Amino acid sequence: MRRRLRAARTWIILIVGALLGIALAGLNQTGRGPLALLPGRDVTWQTVESRGVWRVGMDPSFPPFETLDAAGAPAGYDVDLARSMAEIWGVEAEIVAIGYDSLLDALQTGQVDSVISALPYDPRETKDFRFSAAYFDAGVMLATDETSVIRAPEDLTGRTVAVEWGSSGDMIARRLARDGIDLTLAQYATPDEVIEGLVRDDGVDAALIDHVTLRQAQGRGEPILAAGESLESAPYVIASPIRAPQMAARIDAALEALKNDGSLAEIETRWFGPLPEEPATP
Template identity: 55%
Template sequence: MKRWWWPAALAVLIVIALVLLVDREEALRLFPARDWTWQAMQSRGVWRVGLDPSFPPFEQLNEAGHPVGFDVDLAHRLAEQWNMEVEIVAIGFDSLFDAVRTGQVDSVVSAYPYDPRLTRDVRFSTPYFDAGIRLAVRADSPLQEVSELAGQTVAVEWGSMSDMVGRRLQRELPTLQLAQYATPAESVQALLNDPAVSAALVDNVTLRQAEASGLPLKAVGPVLESNPYVIVMPRTGRLLQERVEEALQTLRERGTLDALEQTWFATMP
């Protein structure tokens, strides 16, 4: 009997292989790999978390040289739900991504901005904090909406995301003027001290720090340019990602994320 069906079957297999090579998401869905990261975490009873302790209030070293901060507490609150301990591994920010990919750590919890270009190499959680650009005004300002900025002067950090947002707003409001400063902190000081400046475009970290320190300003409207912080996990960490999402949602519902913000931004000088 002639095996005439072999060429056709081989062609089908080649097409499937090519599809799976191109579409890794489909490959993982059809042939889910074992999540060795989650399995190792369960065996150890320890979640190895990488962070760069140089970005307060999210992560910093205390007087004893131990990492503390929003992200450290967040990691512990997540691991508690899995009955696991947390091992903090201090790593320079530029090396965090590779540390996850090579298995040096199980995850990164380090004010890490979401980057869609990296989703083929790692997994990201949903955001737990948005550090994006907000519009800040003095506490007694009558401004309530971005549309009211026509004819006003707005402070921005030169060359930053806030500058980009300001230029975008100028296209919508041609009479809006930008006053450029070297740092977000200088933009905030200009808003508070220069009557000619009506508002400032600053990142949400700077704004939360200013609010926590008692400066007389407030945010107006929603985030104008999002910059979400996420947890980074290995590309094969399918179960880990599911557990992280479940635990994060629990923390949101309990108000724990809001409480961590209040606690750690209040510690800023």
């Protein structure tokens, strides 16, 4: 009788153990299971390490983030960012040129290990990809000249605001107007004309423009400042496969390191030019 009981107990332990094993293996297939967190389980990161090459997908058609230089080689903010991160890990960054609309497909099918391509964060894609912390916010900013007292949208009452006709900045300005801020819109055909309108002071008090346009203008030496944070955030992030938790963790750690040691700011200055100096507060 006792032997039977012992045999039954052994069988139960074996069956439960097998089921647990199957469940863990199944969970791990998703890349979200507990085994994925164990060292050495991230195939993407393991491959990058063993290969010594980090394959980064990028559409080189969006300067200054990514473009092709005179020799046809990829160059830009994102290229330097990739190389700086790779340097931290002791590997080489290989830029793989892919059309913008196919970048995430290429990541999903394993053609590249990560994507860095002025890629806006998309919460809906988090079921399939891991996204890093933001390294640049391209959202719409309120821009003014250096002497302006405008610091926030509420200060726009009675003011003239330059926007690119039909753009996100235009949409936000119209929203502010609907919300009761009595502003006058000055609509221009292109972002560069918006900057010109603000700088040459043809009755324009402020502009609502995307951060990339603003930063480029600042880099050219235009005396304009961002008043506050972006009014509608559009963070650029780095994407990795969902089954690559270690890859994603290392990307975040490298970004943090580059931010802390000033490298990220250096890359920004290299591709956008220097920021104007903030006016001294009285």
